[in-house]
Amino acid sequence: MSRFIQIHTLTSYPPANLNRDDLGRPKTAMMGGVERLRVSSQSLKRHWRTSDVFQEALRDHLGTRTKDIGKYVQKSLLEKGINEKKAEEWAFSIAGVFGKVEKGKVTTQQLVFFSPEEWQAVDDLVATLAAENRKPELDELKGLLKKSTAVDIALFGRMLADSSNFNVEAACQVAHALSVHGVTVEDDYFTAVDDLNADHDDRGAAHIGETGFASAVFYSYVCIEREALLEALGGDEELVNKAVAAMIEAIATVSPKGKQNSFGSHAYASYMMVEIGKKQPRSLSAAFLAPVKGDDYLPSAITAIETQTKHFDSVYGPCAEQRASFNASTGEGSLPSIIQVATQS
Helix, strand or coil, X not given: CCCEEEEEEEEEEEEECCCECCCCCECEEEECCEEEEEECHHHHHHHHHCCHHHHHHHHHHCXXXXXXXXXXXXXXXXXXXXXXXXXXXXXXXXXXXXXXXCCCCXXXXXXXXXXXXXXXXXXXXXXXXXXXXXXXXXHHHHCCCCCCCCHHHHHHCECCCCCHHXXXXXXXXXXXXXXXXXXXXXXXXXXXCCCCCCCCCCCCCCEEEEEEEEEEEEEEEEEEEHHHHHHHCCCCHHHHHHHHHHHHHHHHHCCCCCCHHHHCCCCCEEEEEEEEECCCCCCCHHHHCCCCCCCCHHHHHHHHHHHHHHHHHHHHCCCCCEEEEEECCCCECCHHHHHHHHCCC
């Protein structure tokens, strides 16, 4: 069985603001002395795991990330006829199993990734407490923590600061997507007009604003450690293959949602290469240390990535046991063929 599945992608986005910084402008990073457009790994992972692709393929094997488990418990208890004081106290106790809770509140201080098994255990305990009208016992509270078989938790990991035995090391590493060329972030000055202002003397804009945008071809790199994923999912080969297939499809077809209503910047990957093997993984970002130049970035970027692959192979020996790719600009290869290669044992 191949240990690593590496996924390299080139995706061309039209003018967009896919992932904003604290000032609302597109995120950037310096690479090779040139400013590049950037989409953070956090943004990519969230949009992949919450996408329709993941939901349809892995519906019963996905976790829920929230601070509000206590609010959920409190509401459930109230609906079952428990008085307000007891509901708050019991919700505080249950939420405290998963993280620190401030006194007088029922929300955890940190986001917690709950597996389906843990969510069901909480529901079951709430039903028992309501039926018996009593507070939870210590053993019942401890029993809420479960070994997870949620695919998104297995892929992206979770940390419970006070219950490290239930931490999950991520089986998937995701790089920030970077443009393969230098970019200049531009400003869109826009106005909105009041529809009922037609007869007024002052026909100026009712709202004026600015938003940053840029277009780019992005290089994205993802590495999945198949053995770690298999272990986290209890040795379920079928579920691992479903997870890998969903991950590859999401990478190829799911766009970040930032400012989509303003820019309509949905895009599919124009190029994807998957490598499988046991050798230590490596990104191909070095292909773009010198920014791609010219009028047509995509063909140049494809040439750069394939050349860098050959050069690594020449220096280190074959860096993968098998590769598959598609090129949507020339119509070569296919997404299903890539998934087939990546999901073979």
